[in-house]
Amino acid sequence: MTDIVTLQRAVAANRFLPIPPGESNFVGDGDFRAIGAEFLGHLVTLGGLTPEHRVLEIGCGIGRMALPLTQYLAHGAGSYDGVDIVAAGIRWCREAISPVYDNFRFHHIDFRNDVYNPDGRLDGAKAKLPFPERRFDFVFLTSVVTHLRQAETEAYAAEIGRLLRPGGRCFLSMFLMNEDSRAGLRAAKARLPFPAEGEGPEFLADPDHPGGAVAFEQDWFLRLMASHRMRLVRSPVYGHWSGRDSANYQDLCVFERDR
Secondary structure (H helix, E strand, C coil), X not given: CCCHHHHHHHHHHCCCCCCCCHHHCCCCCCCHHHHHHHHHXXXXXXXXXXXXXEEEEECCCCCCCHHHXXXXXXXCCCEEEEEECCHHHHHHHHHHCCCCCCCEEEEECCECECCCECCCCECHHHCCCCCCCCCEEEEEECCCHHHCCHHHHHHHHHHHHHHEEEEEEXXXXXXXXXXXXXXXXXXXXXXXXXXXXXXXXXXXXXCCCCCCCEEEEHHHHHHHHHHCCEEECCCCECCHHHCCCCCCCCEEEEEEECC
16 A cells, blocks of 8 residues: 555655746646645545546646656556646646656646636536546546636536546535635635625635636535535535635545445
């Protein structure tokens, strides 16, 4: 069995793993390798990812999560497909990762997004991904739903339900609105200025830039996932974005597709 903590440390310290040039990195601040290694731990310990899984990452960016997975997924058994709306990120991953790890594939999908792809040709609210039904054992999205509007979120939830095999799992990081997060917002402890009041189900940190940061009503999101036969494996691991005491910034959720 893989010692995931030892592997995380090795990934974070591995200077032979490529990283994109600083000017090309559009996936956020922080240590590129260390953040990837951190989420590798979450995918395994919280999500139940195994080396033999067939994995889909929605919103793979420029490979921050894919690179540590090259050290975990078993060649010849496990596989990885990443999709993203930023063509430059997909191009870098195809050039830097796929030639060495041929079980890692990257796909550009030209969905419009106000933040990352404003000139995209396709409507994300009608999202269809180029894979057959029940193709994957594990689907994950890190800080993707945080930039999607309601209709887009509904479309992606339907696609995840279609693509997961029965018993497959979905891991997400996102902003969940509930009574505790509202309390943090009212007390001015939250790090993002979502409105504390309102029925939702979506809440925008900045209405002038709606895709910048989006939260969703927790009960609504759980019903949405359940409507596509996905149910929580365990209670969400809440993040400190809303003023909670937590090691994570965003809220982490794991769903399992009905068997």
